Amino acid sequence: METCILRRFSRSFKQWFVEGVELALGANPASIGLKFDLDWTKESTAMSLNQKQCVTGVILAGGQGRRMGGHDKGWVEFQNKPFIQHVLERLRPQVDQLIINANRSQAAYQALGVPVVEDLQTGFQGPLMGIATALSAAEHEWVLCVPCDGLFIPQDLVSRLLQAALNSGRAIVVADDGDRLQPMVVLLKRSVLPNLLQALEQGERKPDRWYASQGMAQVSFSVDELYNFNYPEQLLD
Numbered sequence: 001m002e003t004c005i006l007r008r009f010s011r012s013f014k015q016w017f018v019e020g021v022e023l024a025l026g027a028n029p030a031s032i033g034l035k036f037d038l039d040w041t042k043e044s045t046a047m048s049l050n051q052k053q054c055v056t057g058v059i060l061a062g063g064q065g066r067r068m069g070g071h072d073k074g075w076v077e078f079q080n081k082p083f084i085q086h087v088l089e090r091l092r093p094q095v096d097q098l099i100i101n102a103n104r105s106q107a108a109y110q111a112l113g114v115p116v117v118e119d120l121q122t123g124f125q126g127p128l129m130g131i132a133t134a135l136s137a138a139e140h141e142w143v144l145c146v147p148c149d150g151l152f153i154p155q156d157l158v159s160r161l162l163q164a165a166l167n168s169g170r171a172i173v174v175a176d177d178g179d180r181l182q183p184m185v186v187l188l189k190r191s192v193l194p195n196l197l198q199a200l201e202q203g204e205r206k207p208d209r210w211y212a213s214q215g216m217a218q219v220s221f222s223v224d225e226l227y228n229f230n231y232p233e234q235l236l237d
Helices: 005-025 039-048 083-094 106-110 127-137 157-168 190-201 207-214 232-236
Strands: 055-061 097-102 142-147 172-176 181-189 217-220
Touching: 055 083, 055 127, 055 157, 083 097, 083 142, 083 157, 097 106, 097 127, 127 142, 127 181, 127 190, 127 207, 142 157, 157 172, 157 181, 157 217, 172 207, 181 190, 181 207, 190 207
Parallel strands: 055 097, 055 142, 172 217
Antiparallel strands: 142 181, 172 181
């Protein structure tokens, strides 16, 4: 498995470059005698995505699923496959460590071969507690959180959020759908954990309000990419 985001990003950047030249010329560059030394892409990419920028991915599956009839949403099925399996398949190629945050069905989640962590405090205290748990359990400096019903997260989610973090200098980068913030799709630096724990101790439970208090960057994705399932009726569409 690729160990850091730099290697994945460098390879895709080269591919984009060559494909762009091919589109402009109407032919494969090599077929008409053009050659490119693409070693510079490694150097320029390294300036923005340092090789040490590894990412832990955490799937948030610790809610009560009230709007889904109380079912554990990770095990609700779409197209004959549990939500959690859809998200794992999307997220696994993009991160260097995977964790599931769950407060029930732990044995079932563990059977997927991914470490499972319960909330730091009991009582289903909301997604902000799940995010704090994710930061506490992560091995890497950057932590990506996604909801267990985010079945269509894009394959470049990590690279786009991380690039925005490095460009902006922010420790929190949140996805939006061009209209609304999607607070459960968020990249955070582990260094924000003490501030988050303090906010939780003071009673804060709203992720978007806490993000704003810390300063955040945003990255826009399409509505389809950030689509999630809150009600059983959505499964029938």
